[in-house]
Structure formats: structure tokens, C-alpha cells
Amino acid sequence: MEVSRQHIYSDAELDSHEGQVIAELKANSQCIIPDPDEWLDEELRRNVLLTTVDAFLNWARTSSMWPVISFPACCAFELISTAASRFDISRFGMEILRASPKQADLMITAGTLTWKMAPQIKRLYNQMAEPKWVIAMGACGISGGLFRGSYAVVPGYNHIIPVDVYVPGCPPRPEALLYGIQMLHKKIKKQSNFTGGER
Numbered sequence: 001m002e003v004s005r006q007h008i009y010s011d012a013e014l015d016s017h018e019g020q021v022i023a024e025l026k027a028n029s030q031c032i033i034p035d036p037d038e039w040l041d042e043e044l045r046r047n048v049l050l051t052t053v054d055a056f057l058n059w060a061r062t063s064s065m066w067p068v069i070s071f072p073a074c075c076a077f078e079l080i081s082t083a084a085s086r087f088d089i090s091r092f093g094m095e096i097l098r099a100s101p102k103q104a105d106l107m108i109t110a111g112t113l114t115w116k117m118a119p120q121i122k123r124l125y126n127q128m129a130e131p132k133w134v135i136a137m138g139a140c141g142i143s144g145g146l147f148r149g150s151y152a153v154v155p156g157y158n159h160i161i162p163v164d165v166y167v168p169g170c171p172p173r174p175e176a177l178l179y180g181i182q183m184l185h186k187k188i189k190k191q192s193n194f195t196g197g198e199r
């Protein structure tokens with residue numbers, strides 16, 4: 001069966017219409033369209049910062065220190081108070097006290113340590129992520145404090161783990177602990193991530 005071809009427009013009309021569209025587009029396209037992101041050239045000049053890898057890594061580390069839970073005695077209440085709303089350590093990016101050492105990079109030794117607890121504290125420290133730091137909080141954390149003479153008490157956490165900052169007091173107030181945290185930040189900012197020493 002023969003199918004007849006029927007069009008609304010003839011081939012000549014279609015060609016003419018196409019020609020008109022092209023001519024119109026050509027007439028309206030004589031100028032280059034301005035780059036909509038030209039302003040970026042100026043903005044980038046004003047907003048790019050140059051720094052060192054050390055400074056950047058150390059800034060990131062000091063802004064996100066996560067303390068592990070290790071509260072063997074009464075200094076713990078000052079640490080808990082430091083974390084609560086009045087003193088608020090979340091200002092330093094460290095609001096959550098981690099329940100697992102594998103999520104933490106800071107140990108704050110809030111309390112007297114007995115030799116019986118010492119292996120657990122050492123294990124917690126060993127399981128923490130690298131790089132990691134320790135703040136010895138309170139007289140007991142620094143030297144055994146009142147209980148230093150006891151056969152059962154460790155005379156300072158620095159006998160079993162390396163301590164970076166000492167915060168004296170019995171107990172130290174939250175302001176003192178916050179000052180110790182800021183001292184630790186200063187120490188970290190001076191560290192070189194390549195040589196391991198001071199940069």
C-alpha cells in the first residue's frame with residue numbers, strides 16, 4: 001500500500017524558517033558574553049591565604065582535641081564542670097569526652113592513680129590515636145599529692161605515661177584546666193610534623 005507524504009510546511013518554507021532563526025541568532029551574537037565569574041579573580045586575590053603544612057595541621061589538631069574518659073578520683077568533678085555549660089570546653093572543639101581511647105587524642109588525668117589502676121590507664125594511653133597528648137591535672141596527677149607516701153598510689157602519672165602539661169591544684173579550678181589546655185595548644189603549634197621536634 002502506498003503511503004502519501006503530507007507536510008504542513010513545504011521544504012522551501014522549512015528552509016526559509018531555519019534561515020531566519022540562524023540569521024536572528026547571528027545578529028544577536030556579535031558580542032562576547034561576559035564571564036559570569038569574572039568577579040572571582042578579584043575575590044581570590046583577596047581571600048587566598050598561604051601557610052605551611054605544619055601550621056595548618058597543628059591548627060586542625062588544636063581545634064579538635066578529643067579527651068578520653070579517665071577519671072579515677074575527685075579532680076574529675078572539676079573536669080566535668082569544665083565540660084559543662086558555664087566553662088564549656090566545646091569552645092575549643094572538644095565538647096565530647098570519648099568513651100573509647102581509639103577516638104581520643106588527649107588524656108586528662110583527673111584523679112589519684114593507684115598501682116592497681118595503672119595498667120588500665122597505660123593500656124588506654126597505648127590504644128589512643130597518634131599523635132596524642134596528656135595533661136596531668138591536680139596534685140595527685142602530678143606527684144601523687146596527699147597520698148604520695150602510700151604504697152598503693154602512683155607518685156605521678158609521668159611514671160607510666162609521658163605528660164605534656166601539668167596543672168597544679170587540689171583540685172585545680174576549671175579556669176586552671178582551661179589555661180593548661182591553652183598551654184598545650186601553644187606547645188602543639190610549635191611542633192614540626194616532619195622532624196618531630198620544634199619547628
Ligand code: SF4
Nearest residue numbers: 074075138139140171
Ligand atoms: S589533687 Fe586533690 S582533688 Fe585532685 S584527685 Fe587529688 S586529692 Fe582529689
